[in-house]
Amino acid sequence: MAHAVSTPGTPAGARTGPAGPGRTTPDVLGRKTHLLVKWGMPVATALVYGYWVASVRRHGGPITGTNLLFGFMSALAFVILYFVIRSVGRRLPPEPRAALWGAFAGSALGFIYSGSGVAMFTAILASLLLAGAVTGSLVYHYYTHRDAEEARAAHLAAASRTARPADTSRTARTA
Numbered sequence: 001m002a003h004a005v006s007t008p009g010t011p012a013g014a015r016t017g018p019a020g021p022g023r024t025t026p027d028v029l030g031r032k033t034h035l036l037v038k039w040g041m042p043v044a045t046a047l048v049y050g051y052w053v054a055s056v057r058r059h060g061g062p063i064t065g066t067n068l069l070f071g072f073m074s075a076l077a078f079v080i081l082y083f084v085i086r087s088v089g090r091r092l093p094p095e096p097r098a099a100l101w102g103a104f105a106g107s108a109l110g111f112i113y114s115g116s117g118v119a120m121f122t123a124i125l126a127s128l129l130l131a132g133a134v135t136g137s138l139v140y141h142y143y144t145h146r147d148a149e150e151a152r153a154a155h156l157a158a159a160s161r162t163a164r165p166a167d168t169s170r171t172a173r174t175a
Contacts, residue, residue: 042082049108050075057115078108094146098138106131 054071110127
């Protein structure tokens with residue numbers, strides 16, 4: 001089986017093998033694509049959320065201007081809250097950030113579910129269950145990624161301490 005070997009002068013993005021110091025994995029998407037996803041996905045999700053709120057509120061009746069306005073206002077509130085939480089959440093430690101996202105998801109579900117005409121206790125229970133599940137999964141996600149980054153940094157630090165130049169062993173034996 002043949003394996004690719006990196007050669008001197010090869011661009012960093014074309015290298016294969018484990019990512020060492022100074023190496024990064026190649027980014028297959030361009031900067032414009034990342035920007036589009038960063039702003040476009042929340043807006044598209046908010047529009048779907050607004051449509052969902054409007055369709056639940058009309059209870060299968062005809063589409064009215066008031067219903068459309070309510071859906072667009074819900075979408076606007078959703079996207080504004082999303083961007084505020086995203087900007088504030090970056091500065092928070094993992095537990096409060098996870099709780100903030102959990103509260104956002106739970107309240108978004110509770111708002112939709114309460115518009116369907118169910119008992120308020122049922123809507124509150126469903127939103128609390130979703131908020132707890134989102135919070136728990138995000139705490140797990142944040143801690144596993146932090147542990148992986150710490151292990152990677154410790155491995156790189158240990159590798160740099162034990163690495164020695166190849167010529168020193170040869171000169172020590174001949175002297």
